[in-house]
Amino acid sequence: AAQMLSDFLGNDLSRLSKELDKLALILPEKAPKRVTPELIEQNIGISKEYNNFELIKAIAVKDVLKANRIAQYFEKNPKSNPIQMTLPVIFNYFSNLLICYYTKDRSETGLMTALGLRGTFQVKDYMTGLRNYPAMKVFNLISDIRTTDARSKGVDNSSASDADLLKELLYKILH
Structure with a gap:
């Protein structure tokens, strides 16, 4: 909650x-x-069903259909789900996932300690992400997220909407 x-x-x-x-x-x-x-x-x-928390879960398990449904919901409700609130959540997930790759103890408790998490439910998405995303892909995705953030603020972007930017980013993440 x-x-x-x-x-x-x-x-x-x-x-x-x-x-x-x-x-x-x-x-x-x-x-x-x-x-x-x-x-x-x-x-x-x-x-x-349609929030940033569920989007991260869909990304972690590479559920393309659910991630795109959430993106469509965000597109229909742009005031409730602006891309400027979504991108930091995605960035945080992948930057923490990169920390997981460089943590010696990759057990559940080891990752919880490294990330400063309190509950085991939080670490499950990272453990799934370790299986689904190679370290180099995570590194490249962090760059893609930063580029998308800049484009959402008008840098090198004259026509793509926030919804288009999110869909493009999700495509890069999930494929």
């Missing part, structure tokens, strides 16, 4: 506060105050 809010709202603390206040009003008084992904999806409008 926290990851969904972070992916969707970014670092806008006033917006986060407003959304959490809205959820606090909805929760029953005597029930435990627990924010779940379902509660967020129903009341804030963040899709549990």
Whole structure:
């Protein structure tokens, strides 16, 4: 639930506060105050299926169909899913994956320690990525992500939309 809010709202603390206040009003008084992904999806409008977190999972397992469905959803909802919020998440995944390649202990706990992760659920995408992406491909993808970021800001790009840039990047990542 926290990851969904972070992916969707970014670092806008006033917006986060407003959304959490809205959820606090909805929760029953005597029930435990627990924010779940379902509660967020129903009341804030963040899709549990179509977010940056799910995009990273699709990238990790090389699920081309799911990644492209998420990209299409992002294209239809550009204000909710701007490329400037998606690219840092993708960059972070691949830069952490590169760290995994240069970590001596590639066990689950070794990678958790190297990346500073708290839960085993977080490290699974990296372990899958190690199997699906060779180190040199990861290195090249980091460069592609940086180029896409520059193009999304107008550098050497006069006509490609953010959606086109994301689709092009996903093609490079998944093929």
